[in-house]
Amino acid sequence: MLAYIVRRVLYAIPILVGVNLITFLLFFVVNTPDDMARMQLGTKRVTPDAIEKWKADHGYDKPLLWNAKEKTLTKTIFFEKSVKLFAFDFGAAEDGRDIANEIATRMWPSLALAIPVFLVGLALNITFAMFMAFFRATYLDFWGVVLCVAMMSISTLFYIIGGQYIASKVWHLVPISGYDGGFDALKFLALPALIAVIAGIGSGGRWYRTLFLEEMSRDYVRTARAKGLAESVVLFRHVLKNAMIPILTGAVVVIPLLFMGSLLSESFFGIPGLGSYTIDAIQAQDFAVVRSMVFIGSVLYIAGLLLTDLSYTLVDPRIKLE
């Protein structure tokens, strides 16, 4: 298994170089180093000299990908800005703040929201899906599916704005937005977490229902029933266990990405997490932050896929990683 993990880690290097290159190209197609300088210095009374000075100070006075003058790849913006990423040295944002410090500070609010949403959402989706599977082909199943489709069709933004309006504005139960550390975070996270869980029921419930129904059509389920086992025992003890592989495929891969935060929820609820950090960086044309967040996102995604593979061996002894 160790050899498998090492091989996968080595595979990750060219992927990360590619992701970094694509991010770089996409960013600099839209923003030139001059644009970045103007964004930081403002538009009033900025002289061409000031722009050149800013670029030189921030390492943006070099060619983008190929230094034709010195015939080298290394004295370019791409090389100089990318190499350090592989040592997880993110450097400073264009406004001077240390990126690693920002990430370390902002990951906690993101996790404080994402982890409960993930766990509660997963439990609720599985429960709801099993409920529908248990009552398959009845009116309960029919209306459950209708509800799921209806919930899937509604935009997340609608859940957020509607939730804020009802829970905070009309019923005055929780703050409409904001964040605080420690236990105070609970009152700020209750509403966004609830909304995120509810917004995910539609798609999650349908997906897991399909998995369970597929499992329930297998021979071992018929055998279990023939043995006289109660339907609840069949479902929880046999079907759920055997449906774990597809559940894990979907669930484990997102675990590392929980760290990245939610772009929409964090923005609307004023949660100072990594999702809003990324959005702010894109708006501020802060390449240092954008490339760092994309890099971290890619690393986490690769880690998620690896974890998924490893988790298969835990739930299915027949699988061997070589």
Added chain:
Amino acid sequence: MRILPRIFLIALPFLVGCEGAWNDPYSETARRGMTLYSSFTERPKHLDPVQSYTEDEARFTQQIYEPLLQYHYLKRPYELVPLTVLDVPKAREVEGGKFTVYDIRIRPGIMYQPHAAFVSENHSLGRERIGKLKAPQELPLGTRELVADDYIYQIKRLAHPRLHSPIGGHMNDYIVGLAEYAKKLKAADQGGWLDLRQIPLEGVERVDSHSFRIKVRGSYPQFVYWLAMPFFAPVPWEAEKFFAQPGMAEKNFSLDWWPVGTGAYMLTENNPNSRMVLERNPNYRGEPYPSEGEAEDRERGLLADAGKTIPFIDRVVFSREKEAIPYWNKFLQGYYDSSGIGSDQFDQAVRMSIEGDVGVTPEMEERGIRLSTSVATSIGYVAFNWDDPVVGGYQGGESAERARKLRQALSIAFDVEEQINIFGNGRGIAAQGPVAPGIFGYREGREGINPVVYDWVDGKPQRKSIEAARKLLAEAGYPNGRDARTGQPLVLYLDTVTRGPGDKAAFDWYRRQFEKLSIQLEIRSTDWNRFQEKIRKGATQLFRLGWNADYPDPENFLFLLYGPQSRAKSQGENASNYLNPEYDALFERMKNMPNSAERQKIIDRMVEIVRRDAPWIWGTHPKEYSLRHAWLSNDKPNNMARNNIKYLKVDTEKRAELRAQWNKPVLWPIALVVLALAISAFPAILSYRKRERMAARPAA
């Protein structure tokens, strides 16, 4: 399963909050003393006064840093008054007018806020100790008196090679020796702390511990206005040395994020992602609340605290609100003391009578919310690129005359009043020239109208008829919107920035204005960077732009049309590249004059020239509307300065009472949801039991 009720019981007090309403977003600590609650949308990029230039940053820096001068809080037109100086410095010409000298005397006894930088032991902390710090205030704190050297140090910082001061280039042209000083500093810079005290600057001279002198090239009367901006606020050398220690940058401890000032407030919590907190500076000397103001200020209660020592407020909590809906709702719930009005909330907040009087809606009135309006010292306009062969005026002769008539025709057809009503909810006034109201040189009434576009009818300006515009268009050689020589329809191009899908309606409206003259308008919308690039290269025909005044002097508006400031030729602020030798000559004379009848006469002539030449479609001076709750007093809009918090006052008891009244939790929906879940579970339970009791499944 028993654990769930336990978790709920533990969590309940936190969900509810120890006191106050359930939806109160503030902690107990934030509610201490007289606290003002405000918000910010964009995180500040810089809090270092040498770099900070935006309004988002000024709302923090101007409470903390004290430049030499400030604007009188109540008087209008804006008037400079001393802040840390004994008197407003007077310009003194030397060497036959080759230079101007400003002698500055600082008031003795002004102390800095408590800060770790003033304790010498804190200048050699070591990485390990710094690594354990959460904020610089955790260290032993000290203070010292403000001296002239601190201002001199900051002026030198304008040329610092690693600090990118947005006005560094501009000041190089004026402060004697500043450009050369920048070169010296670059040569001396070896990373780490650059001790500017060791390198003298020719144009700034220390006279004694509380006096210094600034020498400016030529005559630059507007220089005093710069002395009221944070660029000219004092920075103690100790602060730079303290923050230059290894390990500080990794913790985001820098002067850019932890300001050190003498102002009424000091920054005690700096989380630009979520919350910024200012607290009263215990070393602040106190200032008397102004005793004079505009005629109506007494009636508005703005002089009720005259002579009392400010500041009144102990603490200011700024919460970050990126979205308009939560921000507005929190204001209505009483969690923000004042608020701007977004276009989506305008109808809910403001009502206009048929006579044009503006007030709050009954819903707002019921909550005691009051409205303040003020015309901003800014202008939004549509510019013609002077270098364009169709609409520009560079060609001279007959072509220039044709283009001038075309611009005039378009200025008439472009109905600014309608634009303000449709897209600005009536919040603005149509501009008659480049100078904004409230600025010397602006003329009200009949003598202030633009005769090219308006007639004076029944005591008010009336836009000329579209027929007049068509006549001008025909004289320009485009009868019915077609080129008389080629017969081809006239197509014009407007460059603008796309902000979102909502722009479509505005673009359609723009097209309709041009269609009135049968002219086709092609809108080339792009992002901000490309838009700016096009303007810099002069690759535009028409474009939308705006200007927000730096200081209340007509020079700050009229220089936007000064030829040598051409954006395409010299990267200056004249984005339309307008060039008129007479205007330029008058500008040269006007810019160095004190406000006087003669200056007014020159301004009148300059305005007359540009009205006739019409290099811009004179757009809008926006009107700013803001709402405040009944418990907030002494609030007067100030477009020139943001150091207003020290004047504000909050009736905290009234606020607490109203907040509790407005935010009583409604609990019945929780019971209803539980009941609904129980009822909906009932058929499932029945069905489950029925299934489990079935003897066998019916045959398929």
